[in-house]
Amino acid sequence: MDAAQFAKRAICQEDLFNFNPIITTGMQAACMLVISHIFHLILTPSGQPGPVANIIAGLVLGPSLLCKIKKLQEFFIQSSSIEYYRVLTFNFRVFFMFLIGLDTDVPYMRRNLRLASTLAFGGIIVCTLFGAASAIVILHLLKFSYSKWTLVIVIPLILANSASPVVIRMAAELKIDTLEVGRLGISSSLVNEMSCVLLYSAYVSVQNGKKFGNGILCLFFMVALVILNRYLAIWFNKRNQNQKYVSNTEVLIVFVLVVATAGIIESYGYLSTFACFLFGLLFPREGKTARTLLRKLTYSVHNFMLPIYFGFVGFQFDVKHLMSFENAIMIVLMISLSTGGKIVGTLAACHYLNIPKDEGVLLAFILNFKGHTELLILEIVPKFIAWWTRKLHSLVVIVVVLDTLIAGIVVVFMLRTREYYFAHKFVSIESHDTDRELRMLACVYCSRHTSATVGLISAMSGSQNVPFTPYLMHLVELPEKHRKTKLMYHQLQDGDQFSDEEEYGGNDVLEINDVVDAFTADTKIFINQRKVVASFAAMYEDVCSGAEDFRVSIIFVHLHKHQRIDEKLENGKEGIRTSNQKILSHAPCSVGILVDRGHTGFKKPGSELVQQVAILFFGGPDDREALACSKRIAMHRYIKLTLIRFLSSVSKEQLNKWSNDASNKDDEVLLAISDPKVDNEMDDASVNDFLNRYVKSGRATFAEKYVNNGEQTATILRELGEMYSLIIVGKGRRGHTPMLIGLTDWEECPELGIVGDLLASSELSISGSVLVIQQHRNHLNKNNVDEL
Template sequence: MSSTMKPNNITDCPEDPFNPLATAIIQISCMLVIAHIFHLIFKPLGQPGPISQILAGLVLSPTLLSRINKVREFFIQDTSAFYYKIFDFISRVLFMFLFGLETDVTYLRLNFRVASTVALGGILMSIIFGISASIVFLKLLAIKINKVAFTIVVSILLANSASPVVMRVIDELKFDTAEVGRLAKSSSLINEISCVLVMAAYLVFSSSGMLGNAIWSIIVTIALVILNRYMARWFAMWNKKSKYVSNAQVLVILVFIVFVSLLIEGLGFSSILICFLLGMMFPREGKTTRTLFKKLTYSIHNFILPIYFGYMGFQFDASDLNTIQSAAFVLILVLSSFVAKLVGTMAATHHLKIPRIKAVLLGFILNLKGNYEYLIIHVNVNDRTWWSTKVHNLLLVVVVLNTLISGTIVAFIMKRKENYFAHKDTSLEQLSKECEFRMLACAYEPRHASGQLVLTAALSGSIAPYLIHLVELPKKRRKNTLMYNQLEDGGNFSDEEEYGGNDVLEINDAVDAFTIMSKIRIQQMKVVNNFANIYEDVCNTAEDLRVSMIMLPFHKHQRIDKQMENGKEGYRTTNQKILRHAPCSVGVFVHRDQTGIQQPIGYEKAQPVATLFFGGLDDREALAYSTRIASNTNINLTVIRFRPIEPSGKQPFDAPPNIDDVLMSLSISKSEYEKDIVFIEDFRLRYVTSGRVGYIEKYVNSGEETVEALREVRDMEFSLLIVGKGGRGRSPLTTGLSDWEECPELGTVGDLLASVDFNLKSSMLIIQQHRHHSDTEIVSS
């Protein structure tokens, strides 16, 4: 690396460590307090946290409070720079490693072409604008030496998207699970990695000996990736009876990462890409990863990143904008950045046929700065052979203004177009088979988690499963002195480990074993609340995660003697509340683990599964769910359709001439009947005619005949029965079935099948489709 590109040495310790350290701590404390005040003001306006944090730093910067001599002498000390550099380096290492851990590798792999096209469009246009602006400023600023380096830095400053800032803004605005949010995250990662590689390539070819350093950097990184995999496995084995690995073992992993990052920096390259790759390639399952998430997420999101964003604003110095030339320099670069990103991104999205409003949003999101830009700007500020201190400060102003303006505009667009970006895939019937199925599975106990894993294993295609552990808040903890953060999942408080007891360990072990066997990554969460209110947490989580279905465990479980036994009454009341208030479709799983469906993965033979179709929106939802398991080679699916017999005694056609008479006997709307016909016929054409799914029709004309037909289905010994909860109107097919109603949350048919008298051995999945407010309410039978 040339002398002009070497970062400042962070190993030179000041002689008096107390005063500058105290100054740094006080400055950080003031920054956090001011940021919190700003957040209280701007949050109701829809502004994300990073905007408030940057503004807090700006308040303390030389532009405002630090213009006062006494304040400036206290806050801006040369000896404090050492601590800021140390904090900046450690923070950067940790949050880039965490972002690598949090990266949705599956989505990135499946959508790499789309995300890379969006990123490349903005990069290419920014490079064009960057080179054009550099030609002007090389003459205007009279830069005589390292002109190529200056041009590359300006181009990267315009082209780069700071992925940590992008991810944090998206998370704060709660569209991280939306398609546009996930695409923005992936595009920003590809964007930043591309810029880092461009800069690394320039260093390799511009300095002698850098090629060897690059090779050593790659070797060291690969070695640590392999070592991390072994350490993750060893640490998990040493802590078999614990929920997490020890703090000392976590420290060992982090020390290795910091050490390698220091080594990479010493070799002349940025450690941003290395830290991210180490996190992305870290094992996704096991206690070690779960512990790293727990230890890093809270501290980084709530402490490190706010300070990092605050320090961005703190470096804003408006005193350098004292001439028309300086103001023009900043204005041209800011406008160039916006125009280049918008034009390049919109051109790419037009090619991909992405709607214009999403293209505009992506353009502004990808214009967020603040990570890699600071590293390339902060290369040896005092070396005037590259640029002057004033140019350095003006580039910092450009970065801060870009982030402030872009973040504000993104928040405004999300607030203004809230309905447009709202979650709309709230049921499976309207979701294309090719689209990702997002599912939130609930578990009160380890046996419930095992059942949910069985359902997950039966699914095929693109899925994004979440498992939420619902824990009752112990009565002894229901006191006024309980802190708010003690109810949060993952908070660093002393009695958090008490919640859930050994159930947490058993559920974690079951999920880890399932992940290793199926290669399906399940994201876990935990909610602690009393049963009266826990349904709100589930519904809010489902809305935030934009899932299409919530899976609930039935409040009864099968004993060793194969009889069903009641669980806690709180399970049942919570299920009933979720069914009433859920923002999406809901499934209730009656798991008979002794006689019903078993884990499909690794099972010796394919298990028979049947879907019962009577008609109505819930049965259509059940059939839509069945399409998600139809392609699973471990499942043999059969659809059993129950149909009425016409008054003449003839079996009806799909569209009989006397359809009005049939509808009158069924008491359902013509539109619902037509939807049933279209949906079932489409299913038959797709799956039955190809031989993938079996199809049986049973003709009945009363509740008694339906019961007899269901007894025949029972004797077929299916391992799982899937049925809709209701929504059929007052159908003669189910008349009288509710006379012995015991569990109305299962619907008429589901309640009958679950009754003790029916003696069913199969597991059952009862599905309720989400009722949109605009839909006409259909009374369940």
């Protein structure tokens, strides 16, 4: 269709709904969006995620049900809107594939490429074999006598493919995108889909010499845009150093380049799916440009584009094609082969990779989600295959819809019935090995906290060879009264947003972003940023739910005190203290409270600033958790770590006397003292493991301090506070020990425990920062929240 014919289509018609196809298409898309969201709300309580609800909404709205009504059929099914739908869906898939690439966890993909590829190709190979066999049956039933090999290639691709947009959206809504099986499913689906797209592109390119030449040209355009995007991102970041985000004009330039390149690729008969994914995957992650693109795309794609896109998939479902016995046989056959092929191939791969069978079955159904590349093939194939009929198109759409609905229901059922099996189990650092990926959540209340937090993230990253995923959550107080800005789009400054929430945080957002960008550029460690706007009374709920969703092993927060210029600690907002106490009580994992002495204490370690860190070990689960944290820190090449174990030098007779005296006083708040010679096996095992793994290898040093009472302990702590830039200690739960007797006079910050409270007090007047660790408690109650 040329430009003149297309313009003629846009001329006003007499029919109210057809007076302009552009307006009609917009109204149809709006109706699809509203109905999709309604079904999403209806099905959410049953656990069904968005894509399944959207497809069902499209199915209900389509010719199978509501569009059987003549008026609705005339409105939704119009030949004048076909071209507009194609343009709309093209732009949608360009944007969400670009977003998928931009949001892909590249370090995880790199580490687990072998696992993901094995799972993906296991399903592809078996489904290809099953699909080739089913194509022969379809050829016989539909009585095709020409282009047989084309059908033998297309049908296996449709059966073998896994729709990564559906998988990613399902995983996000079911909150398994941070679970190992969910992350592996996402990675496998990406490998699966991109492999199918490349196989299809290879088939197109070998048709003739011209197609092959066009393929080389498309490859040149892809490489050119990847290189251009890298230079544009660097340039845009430099141009907007004093802005939170890059401008709308600069975002538009990136979008136009991506859409234009994708359009050129598809005009040559190739799929742009892989190209758009590659553009996002290779786009520079650090800096304002990537952050702005993610912000612009995430909300619109997840809330507008994907619901319409998935709804349109269901809309193409026509139940009348199921009325024929031959059609029904073909549909059941293709669904059975697709599902069976995924199960057989994935379970075989899982057996080879030693992945449990339950996870293998879940992965098989995750990889059986469809609805993206299949529709693209159905759209492009008729252009060069004359025998591709509307009937065959409808049958494949039915298979795609039913496959996705069945897989979605099975996945939800498995996750609900095996909830404990798929729950997050690594809720403390002590519970998993240092070679396993560490996921941590660091919270900041203001920009003043960012430098120390980034330094702590750097320290916890340990060795570059160990997987590490840090999250940074900016906690912003929600004021009781806030004036809403009511500005039209043209009244907003370039780069501004419509959301009032964006105004919260002020310049702190800019300063935090700048520190994080500089850290990422220096260390190549990508920090996932989030912002929470809530009252201090409810802020802990967002932190705890975020920790569960991210499946982190430890949360770090800042003490409500901050260091003044004269190096004294000053109390900050009482709401911060209340929030920290609630996080300690309700956290689903371990918690660390950082007492930041920014002027004299801990800073980001580097070649020019080697940090001296001490871990104090008195005994108990909190100290063991602190010791487990120090194992990660000990692997950092610019940190010198020292383990200092405190041991009691009190005689057995004196201990018995103190124990009897304490037990005879009803009003005594001190706990009865037990025999210090009774070894704690878990404490000894933890210390011995640290000595064997880190002290003997020269990564850390070790010292023992023998003390009789709390006064001697306080003297040693005062000395250590001037020697180390960071002191790590457990909060409490040490049982009965004479080493801390007399230190309960400090009750300034009971959330820090006895030793932490002393180190954070103005009485001790030390220069080092302090990190107090509380190990996750499975049965925490009000009586032991402040247990020492």
